[in-house]
Amino acid sequence: MKVRPYGDTTGDGMVQTSFTLPVPAGKRADGAALQLAAAMGLDPAMLVHARPVGAGHTFFVVYGRVRHLVDLDAVRVTARDYPLLSAAAVNAAVRRRLRRKLTVVGACIGTDAHTVGIDAILNLKGVAGEKGLECYRELSVTNLGAQVPIADLVEAAAGADAVLVSQVVTQRDAHLHNVRELAAAFRTRPGRRPLLIVGGPRFDETMAADLGVDRIFGRGTTPREVASYLVHRLAA
Structure with a gap:
């Protein structure tokens, strides 16, 4: 068409x-x-x-x-391939599968100081009428804030199940360079690699494999979508 x-x-x-x-x-x-x-x-x-x-x-x-x-007919997008769960269903799934809290570490990396996106997903107040991941009883959430060096994030995420990174600044493709550097840092770190999830208004959601991350979320993403994805990957 x-x-x-x-x-x-x-x-x-x-x-x-x-x-x-x-x-x-x-x-x-x-x-x-x-x-x-x-x-x-x-x-x-x-x-x-x-x-x-x-x-x-x-x-x-x-x-x-x-x-x-x-x-x-030629448009290609990343469609949601997992069910959208309620907070209660997310908590129940984590208890059933992990029998411990699912740990999440989030940050804005590099020189990016725009925390609105990461705060909307992680903080209790949430966004668009949805509570953030801090509200989920079976999730342990740490928000490192803005301008976090990649080395510091890697260290803070030791033992974490998932790392969430928000990038808004795009001058000279800074968001792409930062995410590739992040993925490389986790590849060279010994031990189990956490899920790497990236969000921001200027990312192409189809570039996850190219950037070395597990998932990219774009504009309009809600905490419930991210929580449901975490459970989906946990089940996988």
């Missing part, structure tokens, strides 16, 4: 995009923005917003029609 973008009417192909050019605001900058939009395939392209961003840079929003189609 193939579809086109929707703007004003069904299938009209209208899209909106934004970008910054290293050009001072003015008519020359506006022309440069429209030239770029045309090169991107927007025809006709309309400049709907332009604003200076510091000295010598301008931010633009352009609107226009594209002729590209989206082939829905």
Whole structure:
């Protein structure tokens, strides 16, 4: 099945995009923005917003029609392949299979100081009406916080069942480099490797094997999804 973008009417192909050019605001900058939009395939392209961003840079929003189609049959995503359990079911499964608490260590690694995501999954308050993993009676959770060196996380996770890492900063692919370094550190550490789970809004969920981790969670992930995945892997 193939579809086109929707703007004003069904299938009209209208899209909106934004970008910054290293050009001072003015008519020359506006022309440069429209030239770029045309090169991107927007025809006709309309400049709907332009604003200076510091000295010598301008931010633009352009609107226009594209002729590209989206082939829905060719879209590949990582679908949830495990049941979504209640907190009670998660606790019961951990008691039945482990006969001890399941230990989870979480952190933001490298220079990343954005703890909103990891806090939403781990902390008691949770997110979107769901309590975090600290609320699960059979889970022992340690949240190391922000800007945690990878070596410190590896040491803190000795004996843990799962390690959860959140990465938001993506400049120069810092999130990918950090996760690959994390996976390598756990590979070289003696002993059993814990489950490595990564989350963040800019990850491609299909890249888990490439990055050397067990699972990647993207935008909108809830604590219940993560807890259910832990039980699923525990059963496996």
